[in-house]
Amino acid sequence: MKKIFLLPLLLFLTGCNITVLDPKSDTASEQAFLIEFSFWIMMFVVVTVFILFTYFVIKYRYTETRKHDLPQDVKGNIKLEITWITIPVLLLIVLAVPTLAITYDQSPQWTEESDQSGVVIDVVGKQFNWTFTHANGTEEMDKLLIPEGESIVLNLKSADVIHSFWVPQLGGKVDVIPGKELTYEINNPKKGTYQGKCAEYCGLGHTDMTFEVKVVSKQAYEQYLQK
Amino acid sequence: MKLSMFGSEYSIPTDIVAAWVSVIVIGLVATYFVVKKRKLYVIWDYMKTTNHRKIGILYLLFGILYFFRAGIDALLIRTQLAIPNNDFWVFQGEKYNELFTTHGTLMIFFVAMPLLLGLMNIAVPLQIGARDLAFPFLNALGFWLFFAGSVFFNLAFFIDMTPEVGWTGYAPLSRAAFTPGAGTEFYVFGLQVSGLGTIFTALNLIVTIVRHRAPGMLYTRMPLFAWASLITSFLILIAFTVLAIALYLLMFDRLFGTGFFSGDEGDPVFWQHLFWIFGHPEVYILALPAFGIFSDIISTFSKKRVFGYGTMVASIGLIGFLGFMVWVHHMFTVGLGPVVNTFFAITTMAIAVPTGIKVFNWLFTMRGGVIHFTTPMLFALGFIPSFVIGGVTGVMLSLSAADFQFHDTHFVVAHFHYVIIASTILGVFAGLYYWYPKITGYILDEKLGKWHFWTFLIGYHVTFFPMHITGLEGMPRRVYTYSETDGIFLLNALSTVGAFLMGISMLFVIWNVYKTHKMKVKVSHDPWNGRTLEWTVPSPAPVHTFEPMPVIQSIDAYWYAKLAGHVLPTTTDVRIKPLERDSIQPFCIAMSLLIVSTGLTFRWYWLAITGGVALFAMLVLRSFTDEREDFYGKGDEHA
Amino acid sequence: MHKQEAALFQDKKVGFFIYLGVETIMFAVLFATYMIFTPAANGPYPSEVFQSKMVMLSSFFLLSSSGTLMVAERGVRERKKNKTLLGLRLTLVLAIVFLGVEVYEFYSFVQEGYGLSTSVFLSSFYVLVGLHAAHVAFGIGWMIVLFIQFRRTKVSASLYEEKQTIFSYYWHFVDGIWVFIILLVYLPYIT
Ligand code: HEA
Ligand code: HEA
Numbered sequence A: 001m002k003k004i005f006l007l008p009l010l011l012f013l014t015g016c017n018i019t020v021l022d023p024k025s026d027t028a029s030e031q032a033f034l035i036e037f038s039f040w041i042m043m044f045v046v047v048t049v050f051i052l053f054t055y056f057v058i059k060y061r062y063t064e065t066r067k068h069d070l071p072q073d074v075k076g077n078i079k080l081e082i083t084w085i086t087i088p089v090l091l092l093i094v095l096a097v098p099t100l101a102i103t104y105d106q107s108p109q110w111t112e113e114s115d116q117s118g119v120v121i122d123v124v125g126k127q128f129n130w131t132f133t134h135a136n137g138t139e140e141m142d143k144l145l146i147p148e149g150e151s152i153v154l155n156l157k158s159a160d161v162i163h164s165f166w167v168p169q170l171g172g173k174v175d176v177i178p179g180k181e182l183t184y185e186i187n188n189p190k191k192g193t194y195q196g197k198c199a200e201y202c203g204l205g206h207t208d209m210t211f212e213v214k215v216v217s218k219q220a221y222e223q224y225l226q227k
Numbered sequence B: 001m002k003l004s005m006f007g008s009e010y011s012i013p014t015d016i017v018a019a020w021v022s023v024i025v026i027g028l029v030a031t032y033f034v035v036k037k038r039k040l041y042v043i044w045d046y047m048k049t050t051n052h053r054k055i056g057i058l059y060l061l062f063g064i065l066y067f068f069r070a071g072i073d074a075l076l077i078r079t080q081l082a083i084p085n086n087d088f089w090v091f092q093g094e095k096y097n098e099l100f101t102t103h104g105t106l107m108i109f110f111v112a113m114p115l116l117l118g119l120m121n122i123a124v125p126l127q128i129g130a131r132d133l134a135f136p137f138l139n140a141l142g143f144w145l146f147f148a149g150s151v152f153f154n155l156a157f158f159i160d161m162t163p164e165v166g167w168t169g170y171a172p173l174s175r176a177a178f179t180p181g182a183g184t185e186f187y188v189f190g191l192q193v194s195g196l197g198t199i200f201t202a203l204n205l206i207v208t209i210v211r212h213r214a215p216g217m218l219y220t221r222m223p224l225f226a227w228a229s230l231i232t233s234f235l236i237l238i239a240f241t242v243l244a245i246a247l248y249l250l251m252f253d254r255l256f257g258t259g260f261f262s263g264d265e266g267d268p269v270f271w272q273h274l275f276w277i278f279g280h281p282e283v284y285i286l287a288l289p290a291f292g293i294f295s296d297i298i299s300t301f302s303k304k305r306v307f308g309y310g311t312m313v314a315s316i317g318l319i320g321f322l323g324f325m326v327w328v329h330h331m332f333t334v335g336l337g338p339v340v341n342t343f344f345a346i347t348t349m350a351i352a353v354p355t356g357i358k359v360f361n362w363l364f365t366m367r368g369g370v371i372h373f374t375t376p377m378l379f380a381l382g383f384i385p386s387f388v389i390g391g392v393t394g395v396m397l398s399l400s401a402a403d404f405q406f407h408d409t410h411f412v413v414a415h416f417h418y419v420i421i422a423s424t425i426l427g428v429f430a431g432l433y434y435w436y437p438k439i440t441g442y443i444l445d446e447k448l449g450k451w452h453f454w455t456f457l458i459g460y461h462v463t464f465f466p467m468h469i470t471g472l473e474g475m476p477r478r479v480y481t482y483s484e485t486d487g488i489f490l491l492n493a494l495s496t497v498g499a500f501l502m503g504i505s506m507l508f509v510i511w512n513v514y515k516t517h518k519m520k521v522k523v524s525h526d527p528w529n530g531r532t533l534e535w536t537v538p539s540p541a542p543v544h545t546f547e548p549m550p551v552i553q554s555i556d557a558y559w560y561a562k563l564a565g566h567v568l569p570t571t572t573d574v575r576i577k578p579l580e581r582d583s584i585q586p587f588c589i590a591m592s593l594l595i596v597s598t599g600l601t602f603r604w605y606w607l608a609i610t611g612g613v614a615l616f617a618m619l620v621l622r623s624f625t626d627e628r629e630d631f632y633g634k635g636d637e638h639a
Numbered sequence C: 001m002h003k004q005e006a007a008l009f010q011d012k013k014v015g016f017f018i019y020l021g022v023e024t025i026m027f028a029v030l031f032a033t034y035m036i037f038t039p040a041a042n043g044p045y046p047s048e049v050f051q052s053k054m055v056m057l058s059s060f061f062l063l064s065s066s067g068t069l070m071v072a073e074r075g076v077r078e079r080k081k082n083k084t085l086l087g088l089r090l091t092l093v094l095a096i097v098f099l100g101v102e103v104y105e106f107y108s109f110v111q112e113g114y115g116l117s118t119s120v121f122l123s124s125f126y127v128l129v130g131l132h133a134a135h136v137a138f139g140i141g142w143m144i145v146l147f148i149q150f151r152r153t154k155v156s157a158s159l160y161e162e163k164q165t166i167f168s169y170y171w172h173f174v175d176g177i178w179v180f181i182i183l184l185v186y187l188p189y190i191t
């Protein structure tokens, strides 16, 4: 059991080739930072508990020699209890600060209230495919081309049930909800081809509701729009 | 499979054929044994019983039965996911969707809930010195409603109408426009009927704990399992009522054309709010009783009283309270805006504090004790580190911006199996081994118990640990396959191996029960050298307990009495035990609700009305056969 | 009522109050639903639908039924048969009239084309007020059962008192919900 636990540690140390922790945009980088940062704090908690646990279980286990031991009747200890209230509170405060900052920055918003500056693209999710419409009306299904280095503003709509737009390496999910239009921003994507998928269970063909995202140079994007 | 009958062709999926065959075979075998051993009267006896221990046994039996069924679903899920682009049996697309829906719904509502309610039913009255639950008739009704709901939900599969909306039933997918078949109705009515039973049982437990404690059993002397049950019952009352209304509205949407949860006039997100206002407290409903069980077990087998009793109770209360303020953490991605997201991120994180108090208090209960590694204790020990792993991933999920990545991936699947299995499932196992003598009069074999523990624990970590990584690799949940290029084959294969190891470990349980009941070695009333009142009554607990009634003067009173070498003082000045009389009426009431549900599901309104009439007739009958009639107005000679 | 009976009665009271707590939550969620969806973007505006006369009429009947029920409660406590019966009978009549008005109200709404699925506002109106009406109907059935229990010799006076007391809690509760229906459902839209 303990050995398995070392597995992710090793993976983290050997330069993270886990998809989500290999971000290709500023948006995803901030999220990956938060994940790794919290991971280390959590490691601290887990290790503390494991050490105490192992120590107590071994030290106070029943043995033949302790057959007639009668443990002392301890009721509690206010000082100790205050310690393990205070330390977690402090840890959580440390965690809360970057969480607040990044959440404020990244939370999806209603389209009416959002700032539409950047490369605006309309996204429509429908059982079971995605349609992407660019500013000049260019439309393509299940394939999204975006320019690198820009701020990409996605306006997401659903034609039927709830879907969720997700490109792990470019950013987190945004739900695509019938009757509401949400806006999500992906900042500064880097060149490459990425997998996108629908992350909210949407019925029969949910598994196959995938798409491809290509981040290309600005010129290539212009050309694509001209086509 | 194709079948031609009466000149027309039917095609029946092979998994359903397999289900029918296995149920018929098992049914025949069971009937054969019942008839041969002349045990029919036992079944009849249990159908009429209102005794808390027997009802508890019924809860446990069905909980375990459904655990096997939902576990087999889990094994099918894991087999389909074992290798990339797998084509296992029929479980791609629709059938896979049905599979995880059934698995999740069964496990939460028809496995975890009855197992916990069963243990509460058995142990709580014994722990607090009550002679039964306050309302025995209502207790039986609660069970049979649960039974009716669960049977109804399970029937769907046999007629190939399994719901496929996930256990969360998100709208608008769950509206008739997108799932037109009757499947979702089975979800709606199955949960509605069984949920009603759960509410009744919770109410019953509250009245019992508030009003039927033994003399001197102050709130400050109550065992922690009783405390946890009390607070859990309050959570149930609130959470399940909200669920009931959510289902009520969904029923109107599906049956009568309203648009509460539709995209164009109503609001699909409203369903999510209602569902999670229920759903999040629900996860603490699953966890808190288990915390209570572990507290009692850790204290018993460390030979030490619980460390920091006061803060333990306070933290159960605080977890329960905070549990109602965090539901939006399941909805970070629906776009409720940064303010809402951060507010709920912070309340969610706050729950780590009271939970942490409990973890450290458990650890310090063991410190300085003499730890006996009995099977129940092993499960309690397995729980602590496993739960902490699951808990800290929960805290990671609560960081709203990070959750944009985690949400709806296998990372979440890993989180909740870690916490649920560590708390609820290990807790129930611990409780079963611990109270088995009180339930049946026999003690389970320790050696097989240890085999069960180790194989289960190892299997559990092997199954769910890799899911953290597959989730971060970008594997969404509720998908039936993935491709080779996703780089998650080995991890998934490992998960599958673990799942089968868990399956094997359950075979030890079957063997153990079989062996124990064959050996028939009776145990004494106090096989574990226990601390609380349940160990003062004979094993198995008789129908008439606590005569004479003990008087409680401290926490763990029985233990300290044993240490001092005397018996608990008793009194004859006690309140009356709850009136009880065997009755088949609870069963019939539940069955009439089953008829109503069937009628509504298939839009056979005449049947629904018939069921409704039957239901009211049963209620009137109940009013005229009240067991209080024989007692009231006769002076105090009954006392 | 002797000690042991009192203890059992107290159990039942506590249990029933908890049950009323459950009912409160149920109605609270439905009130919330109503407030979220009313007024709806499409379909009629509530004030086009509601008729203040009808509401006043039905309120008068239902709210006064709480008063007549109190007479019955006093009758039971004082062990005065006639008082009890009078109070109960009046309550029953008022309840039936209320239900009649309510059914008529629904009926006239539907006649005007304001059905259950016309708009989300109407849907949430019907599921809330309809559930309340169902409670009244159930209460009427309960009262009829009480009349029969009253005459049964096997039911001792103390047991009858218990049964009627529990019923009166239910009935006052249902009345209380109606007050909230007036305040939250009708009043904001009646001019
Ligand atoms: C028994 C059930 C159970 C329990 C106890 C928990 C406990 C917690 N859960 Fe979990 N959860 C579920 C069952 C449970 N959960 C289920 C079923 C789902 C998914 C439903 C679905 O979508 O299908 C879910 C989903 C879920 C989500 C949504 C994920 C998503 O869908 O995107 C989140 C997000 O915040 C979350 C958070 C938490 C937190 C913070 C806790 C905390 O209570 C954990 C607290 C415990 C600890 C933290 C460990 C001990 C503490 C210490 C040792 C002290 C020091 C610690 C620190 C300073 C960190 N859970
Ligand atoms: C109490 C809650 C609970 C429990 C105990 C479990 C237990 C298990 N779960 Fe469960 N699971 C959920 C609650 C639970 N789950 C929920 C709520 C969901 C979400 C559903 C949704 O998305 O809607 C889910 C989803 C879920 C998924 C994700 C599916 C997906 O999203 O695509 C997976 C995948 O591996 C999984 C696996 C398992 C496994 C392997 C077990 C194992 O622990 C099971 C162990 C038990 C056994 C293996 C049975 C043993 C019996 C036998 C082997 C019988 C032998 C038979 C004979 C001899 C005849 N579960």
Ligand SMILES: [Cu+2]
Pocket (backbone or CB within 6 Å): B279, B280, B283, B326, B327, B329, B330
């Ligand atoms: Cu939650």
